[in-house]
Amino acid sequence: xxxxxxxxxxxxxxxxxxxxxxxxxxxxxxxxxxxxxxxxxxxxxxxxxxxxxxxxxxxxxxxxxxxxxxxxxxxxxxxxxxxxxxxxxxxxxxxxxxxxxxxxxxxxxxxxxxxxxxxxxxxxxxxxxxxxxxxxxxxxxxxxxxxxxxxxxxxxxxxxxxxxxxxxxxxxxxxxxxxxxxxxxxxxxxxxxxxxxxxxxxx
Amino acid sequence: xxxxxxxxxxxxxxxxxxxxxxxxxxxxxxxxxxxxxxxxxxxxxxxxxxxxxxxxxxxxxxxxxxxxxxxxxxxxxxxxxxxxxxxxxxxxxxxxxxxxxxxxxxxxxxxxxxxxxx
Numbered sequence: 001x002x003x004x005x006x007x008x009x010x011x012x013x014x015x016x017x018x019x020x021x022x023x024x025x026x027x028x029x030x031x032x033x034x035x036x037x038x039x040x041x042x043x044x045x046x047x048x049x050x051x052x053x054x055x056x057x058x059x060x061x062x063x064x065x066x067x068x069x070x071x072x073x074x075x076x077x078x079x080x081x082x083x084x085x086x087x088x089x090x091x092x093x094x095x096x097x098x099x100x101x102x103x104x105x106x107x108x109x110x111x112x113x114x115x116x117x118x119x120x121x122x123x124x125x126x127x128x129x130x131x132x133x134x135x136x137x138x139x140x141x142x143x144x145x146x147x148x149x150x151x152x153x154x155x156x157x158x159x160x161x162x163x164x165x166x167x168x169x170x171x172x173x174x175x176x177x178x179x180x181x182x183x184x185x186x187x188x189x190x191x192x193x194x195x196x197x198x199x200x201x202x203x
Numbered sequence: 204x205x206x207x208x209x210x211x212x213x214x215x216x217x218x219x220x221x222x223x224x225x226x227x228x229x230x231x232x233x234x235x236x237x238x239x240x241x242x243x244x245x246x247x248x249x250x251x252x253x254x255x256x257x258x259x260x261x262x263x264x265x266x267x268x269x270x271x272x273x274x275x276x277x278x279x280x281x282x283x284x285x286x287x288x289x290x291x292x293x294x295x296x297x298x299x300x301x302x303x304x305x306x307x308x309x310x311x312x313x314x315x316x317x318x319x320x321x
Contacts, residue, residue: 010256010273012263013235018299020266021313022233046272050279075278077232077268082316085299086309089233089266105279109231111310181320188314 011043013079013087022089023184024106026132027116028124029095032144032174034076036116037092040180041078049074050102073099075106097127103135112191113139114183116174119149122160129161138194140168140187166194226282227289232271234296235264236285241292249276253284254293264297 005011013020025033038045052071076092091106093113107113113132117125125141132139143157152160158169168190172183238257246254252274256265267285271278288294 006259006261006263008256008259010259010265010269012260012265013269015237015262015264017235017264018297019309019312020233020235021309022231046269048268048271048278049275050277077272079266079269080316080320082313082319086312086316087235087266088313088316089268091232091268101279105232105282109233111313178321181317185314185317185321188310188317191310192314 011079014081014084016084017081017087018085020087020089022091022110023187024091024093024110024113024137025116026093026113026128026139027095027144028118028121028128031095031116031118031124032146033092033095033116036114036144036172036174036180037076037078037090039175039177040080040090040184042081043079045076045078047074047076052099052102054098071099073102075102093128097131103131107132107135107137110137112187113137114187115139115141116144116172117141117157117161118144118146119152119157120146122157125161129163138191140170140183140190142170142172142183142186144174145171166190223283223287223290225286226279227286230267230282230286230289232268232278232282233266234285235266236289236294237262237264237297239292239295243293246293249274249280249284250288250293253281253288 025036027033049072052073053068054071073094075094078090080088080090082088093106094102097103115125115128115132129139141161141163154169163169168186170183170186173179238254238260243254253270256270256273267281268278270276270285271281274281285294289296
């Protein structure tokens with residue numbers, strides 16, 4: 001169902017596609033978001049870059065002039081052609097929650113988020129979970145099963161992450177396409193049950 | 204350094220987008236657009252580059268994110284450029300006959316499509 005690249009190397013969305021949806025793949029730095037997007041996407045994953053100007057906190061700022069630094073933040077994304085009329089875009093979020101305007105553009109209108117976590121550093125996920133809660137983005141959590149990472153009981157992980165009872169928690173191997181799709185199905189089943197709170201327009 | 208700076212990132216977004224400073228809120232990263240047959244005279248360089256991506260599209264579309272990646276433009280700028288090109292009638296959003304279906308149907312459709320993959 002995926003069209004071949006045209007002569008300019010672009011893979012266009014086939015004519016006849018009338019709807020597109022978006023799911024964000026989030027998680028802390030190095031948790032496997034890029035790998036996940038790359039293995040699940042049906043087209044070679046792409047990357048876009050936004051430049052963000054941040055005020056940096058000066059330590060000994062005698063002149064009291066605000067220092068500004070420009071950071072380039074990359075976002076990987078992929079695409080699934082789910083039917084003749086529907087495409088699903090998967091966007092990997094930046095690993096840090098501090099790029100607020102970027103996160104808003106990514107989560108706005110998203111069906112929901114799949115948060116990847118690494119058992120070796122669960123604490124790194126707190127910031128991401130808090131951000132989704134603050135923005136009202138419904139999410140499911142998937143433990144990315146890294147080789148050699150300690151395996152814990154999912155109940156223990158649920159406790160450690162302080163997840164709500166209704167939040168789905170599953171495992172996946174970000175390198176494996178089927179495993180990734182199953183994690184996305186877990187998220188979408190939850191969204192269907194939850195009557196998709198994110199689909200209500202937010203002020 | 205000799206000669207003028209040519210780093211395209213130094214061009215302010217409103218220069219790129221010829222005055223439009225805000226994207227249509229319905230034009231999001233995943234919004235798919237198609238080329239339409241409006242008049243292309245007087246288009247700015249960046250708008251022409253966007254339209255150039257549809258030269259071999261054979262009626263196919265691109266999402267805002269695809270355009271940002273292909274042109275290496277910041278997605279925030281592309282949202283504005285695309286909004287402006289929709290206003291000018293050069294790009295359109297695909298229309299389905301049953302476009303007023305609720306969003307919950309979209310979720311069901313996504314779920315069905317994902318289940319068909321495994």
